Amino acid sequence: MTKQDILEQIEAMSERDLKAVARTVNALNSMKENHYPFLGNFLGVVEEESQDDNEFVCSMPIGREVLNPYRIVYGGITATLADMAMGWMLELRISPRDKFVTLDMNVNYHKAGTGKKLIATARVVNQAQDIWQMACDVRNDRSDLVVTATATFRQLYRSKE
Incomplete structure (x- = not known):
């Protein structure tokens, strides 16, 4: 899946689904700061x-x-x-x-x-x-x-x- 494919799917998402994507992105970014595993951050x-x-x-x-x-x-x-x-x-x-x-x-x-x-x-x-x-x-x-x-x-x- 390409970055463009992902962006197109995000464009079609509901507000509820966007919150789950935002939580995922936040967890990935938090891993860089707190060095805690993805699942714990998610x-x-x-x-x-x-x-x-x-x-x-x-x-x-x-x-x-x-x-x-x-x-x-x-x-x-x-x-x-x-x-x-x-x-x-x-x-x-x-x-x-x-x-x-x-x-x-x-x-x-x-x-x-x-x-x-x-x-x-x-x-x-x-x-x-x-x-x-x-x-x-x-x-x-x-x-x-x-x-x-x-x-x-x-x-x-x-x-x-």
């Missing part, structure tokens, strides 16, 4: 202040683009927020030269994702050598528990070279 994930040093808190607004046909947040989006929260916390705890990968993740859904935003609170459950066990609660802006998740991450050490 979803509007931001760090929130935490009162507990042992927890990491982030949130995302609930917009039309993350709702399923029943007008609740897609379960996969909520699981993605939990994964991002646990990963973001881990990223702040390990050496900047090291990386990590998710080995497994378990998600339990408790209530529909509704409201104005979802708030994820992540914490370390255990750390043994290069294996990190994490947990995360996702609540809506009315404090309803939407999801609980646990995950295991493996830290990948990079040499000091």
